[in-house]
Amino acid sequence: MTKDKKLANPLRGLEDRPGFLIRRAHQISQSVFIEECAKLDITATQFGVLWVLARAGELDQISIARLLGFDRSTTGLVVKLLEDRNLIVRSPDKNDRRRHVLRLTKAGEDLRRRAEPLVDRVRMRLDAVFTPSEAKTFSGLLDKFTRSFDETARVPRRRPSS
Amino acid sequence: MTKDKKLANPLRGLEDRPGFLIRRAHQISQSVFIEECAKLDITATQFGVLWVLARAGELDQISIARLLGFDRSTTGLVVKLLEDRNLIVRSPDKNDRRRHVLRLTKAGEDLRRRAEPLVDRVRMRLDAVFTPSEAKTFSGLLDKFTRSFDETARVPRRRPSS
DNA sequence: TCCAATTAATCAGACGTCTGACGATTAAGC
């Protein structure tokens, strides 16, 4: 290969590695989320915790981590931020004193509800670059990809049975 | 919706948001990269810089950032780590004193070359969960997705013309 | 019953990522 060819495309061979494009896709989707939800000052990760708590009523940190596929430490830090903002409360579990059970406060539930339409907008903006058929295929492949690694990944994820 | 149904699947409605699955896919691919390249002590981000420098010969930080879609600050920090390990050298640009031109050292080029087969293994492991046809479709959709946002994203990316 | 393995949670440390600000330098318009 000549030096000129190198200069012509310094990315040939990197661009088609899935990891590289996945990283970029993640960066983009995070950026769109932050942009849409700026007025609520909430991140995608934080919203995930609010969401799952709204659905489940109450959970301990480890359960949240497993459902969302977050690392234990990550979950602990995110939960701390939400607790500092009084969006969730933590109370010791009487049956198992290692656990702290989390639940949404009224403020947390209000914020989650207000975030809902904004998060829908994020989804719409992300899907908008595809035809409906492509969007479906993309989601399906992402699901297959992530599902294939759920059990063997360093940070495993246990999806609900339903 | 009954409370029982909530408990049955606390993730319904979150799982099919593309951003959520993209995050998980990113987490997985990073994890596989780290696992394969553990003995070289290099991350995907760092490898990207080594790669693009190997291709281009020499570049300043901003050019690297634009080619890879990294933030300026991120690039600065990654470059610093590589420089501390003597994998790249930085020299002031005589024509433009704002710039510092980066190039690989011998150690940097050696590391990049040794990383090559490991990075190929990462790609193989990621693609292995798909049929060849699915892998191609997935790559194509990821490319379309990222390309659609390259210009409007907060962190823009300028792909090489070739 | 008692010891060992497991589990929940926290912490320090590291890297990646972005924002907003700043200083230094160059380029552009008048």
Added chain:
DNA sequence: GCTTAATCGTCAGACGTCTGATTAATTGGA
């Protein structure tokens, strides 16, 4: 030429993420 705008790089601060270690509590097996 001079003023203004744009650009390169850095820094502090914040959040997300993972590792490895530690502490406290529970569980399971001999």
